[in-house]
Every structure is written in structure tokens, then in C-alpha cells.
Amino acid sequence: MKKILLALTAVAAMTGSASAADLAARPYVKAPVAAPVANWTGFYIFGGGGGGLSNSDQHVQTTVGAIPLTIDQRQGGSGWFGTVGLGYDWQFNSTWVAGVFADGQFGSIRATVQDPLLFGGITGNQKLEDSWAAGVRLGWLVAPNVLSYVNGGYSGAHFGSTNFLTLAGVPAGVHINGYNRNGWFVGGGVENSLNFFGISSPGWFMKTEYRSAFYDRKTSDILTDGGNLPIGQSIRANSWNQTISTSLVYRFNWTGPVVAKY
Incomplete structure (x- = not known):
């Protein structure tokens, strides 16, 4: 009897060892790597272009004669421009970004200038030739790589000279000199970010921006061509310019979020 029990015990021990040996090894799973959070802090540069509208409230006055004559009117125009600039942003929590920037614009946004009192009416175009801006912006991250923002600041502009034509379309022999204004x-x-449709372009962004700029009033004497002599007529005008631009942006420190690896 004892021999039978010893034999059964030995068989059971051998069977258990064989079963343990047949078990597959536990697979090794690498811990997931957390995706880095996109950070907007750092320098960037940009360049692009767009179109704009110009509006001007004009006060025309003549000092010729015993009784001065005046006319108030609003004129407008449109055109195109190019822009380049740079800036620096700070991301101060997971959803807010603040920054400073400066840019320059160059192109041809034209506005009509008229004097109905002289020679039965004269008209000309004044061109916003170039401008600069320096300001701040505050944005909210709609997504880690999408920023919606507002901005504001100071701006300066150079307006070119205006050569007048009569209503018949011939040179009137008078003009207004160009000038600079601030606003x-x-x-x-x-x-x-331009990372979309499976295309990887780290650091490259696109921005579309609306801007409304207001420039101080300027009183300009109407002058004779050649001699630059005042003829007793002046035009006082301000300028309100609205622009929409699209620019390509490069952010120097951008790595952006990546897909977690396992």
C-alpha cells in the first residue's frame, strides 16, 4: 500500500512540473510614453500678403475770396499689400498665449481725394505706400496647435503725393505732397499648424488676420506743380484702413504634440 501511495505522489509531482513548464512566458509590455504638450513660447517670423479698403473723411476749404467755402465729404478706395514681421509669444498656462510683435506693410492701397471747389472739380488718388505696426496680442488655444487671438497697438504710415485731374481727365496742374501720419x-x-492630412511640417504655421487701423488728421495745402506754391485751397483728411492678410509663419522652438508610442 505504501509503495502505491509513493508512486502516485511521484507521478503527481512530475505532472505539475510539466504543466508549469508548458505555460507561456508572460509578455512584456512597454509603458506608454506621454505625448509632449505643444508649447507656444518662443520667437517667430512671418511673411504674406492681402487686400485692404481705405476710407477718408475730408474737409475741403478755400481761403480765396471774402467768404471762405467749405465742403465735407467721405471718399474710399482699395488695393493690395505685402507684409513681413516677427514676434515673441509666452504660453502662460494650458490654454492662453500672450505676445509682442512688430511688422511692416508695403503695397498700393489707394483712396480718392477730391476738391469740388477748384476748377469746377478736381480728383486724384492718394496711395498708402507703406506702414508699420508694433503691438501686443492675447490668444486662446482652440486646440494645442490652433490659436485664436486679438491684437492691438501703435501704427505709422506714409501716404504718397496726389496729382489731380480735372473732370475732363486732363492734368489740373496742382498736387498735394506726401506725408507721414501716426495712429x-x-x-x-x-x-x-500646417501639420494636417498626414503631412509633417514642424515649426510651420499659417495665420489669417483682420486689422483696422486709424490714422490722425492731416491738413494739406494744394500746391502748384513745379513751383510748389499754395493756391489758397486745403484738404484736411483722416484715414481708416481695413486689411485682411494671410501669412506663412515659422516658429523656431516648435516641436508640437506627437502620438503616444507603446
């Missing part, structure tokens, strides 16, 4: 602007836009 301020407000605006806003959206900036987003």
Missing part, C-alpha cells in the same frame, strides 16, 4: 490699430485672427 493705432485693433484686429484679430487665427493661427494654426
Whole structure:
């Protein structure tokens, strides 16, 4: 009897060892790597272009004769421009970004200038030739790589000279010299990464921006061509310019979020 029990015990021990040996080894699973959070802090540069509208409230006055004559009117125009600039952003929590920037614009946004009192009416075009802006912006991250923002600041502009024509379309022999004016602007836009449709372009972004700029009034004497002599007529005008631009942006520190690896 004892021999039978010893034999059964030995068989059971051998069977248990064989079963343990047949078990598959536990697979090794690598811990997931957390995706880095996109950080908007750092320098960037940009360049692009767009179109704009110009509006001007004009006060025309003549000092010729015993009784001065005046006319108030609003004129407008449109055109295109290019822009380049740079800036620096700070991301101060997971959803807010603040920054400073400066840019320059160059192109041809034209506005009509008229004097109905002289020679039965004269008209000309004044061109916003170039401008600059320096300001701040505050944005909210719609997504880790999409920023919606508002901005504002100071601006300066150079307006070119105006050569007048009569209503018949011939040179009137008079003009207004170009001048510089200062003002301020407000605006806003959206900036987003160009990583889409499976294309990887780290650091490259696109922004679309609306801007409204207001420039101080300027009184300009109407002068004779050649001699630059005042003829007793002047035009006082301000300028309100609205622009929409699209720019390509490069952010120097951008790595952006990546897909977690396992």
C-alpha cells in the first residue's frame, strides 16, 4: 500500500512540473510614453500678403475770396499689400498665449481725394505706400496647435503725393505732397499648424488676420506743380484702413504634440 501511495505522489509531482513548464512566458509590455504638450513660447517670423479698403473723411476749404467755402465729404478706395514681421509669444498656462510683435506693410492701397471747389472739380488718388505696426496680442488655444487671438497697438504710415485731374481727365496742374501720419490699430485672427492630412511640417504655421487701423488728421495745402506754391485751397483728411492678410509663419522652438508610442 505504501509503495502505491509513493508512486502516485511521484507521478503527481512530475505532472505539475510539466504543466508549469508548458505555460507561456508572460509578455512584456512597454509603458506608454506621454505625448509632449505643444508649447507656444518662443520667437517667430512671418511673411504674406492681402487686400485692404481705405476710407477718408475730408474737409475741403478755400481761403480765396471774402467768404471762405467749405465742403465735407467721405471718399474710399482699395488695393493690395505685402507684409513681413516677427514676434515673441509666452504660453502662460494650458490654454492662453500672450505676445509682442512688430511688422511692416508695403503695397498700393489707394483712396480718392477730391476738391469740388477748384476748377469746377478736381480728383486724384492718394496711395498708402507703406506702414508699420508694433503691438501686443492675447490668444486662446482652440486646440494645442490652433490659436485664436486679438491684437492691438501703435501704427505709422506714409501716404504718397496726389496729382489731380480735372473732370475732363486732363492734368489740373496742382498736387498735394506726401506725408507721414501716426495712429493705432485693433484686429484679430487665427493661427494654426500646417501639420494636417498626414503631412509633417514642424515649426510651420499659417495665420489669417483682420486689422483696422486709424490714422490722425492731416491738413494739406494744394500746391502748384513745379513751383510748389499754395493756391489758397486745403484738404484736411483722416484715414481708416481695413486689411485682411494671410501669412506663412515659422516658429523656431516648435516641436508640437506627437502620438503616444507603446
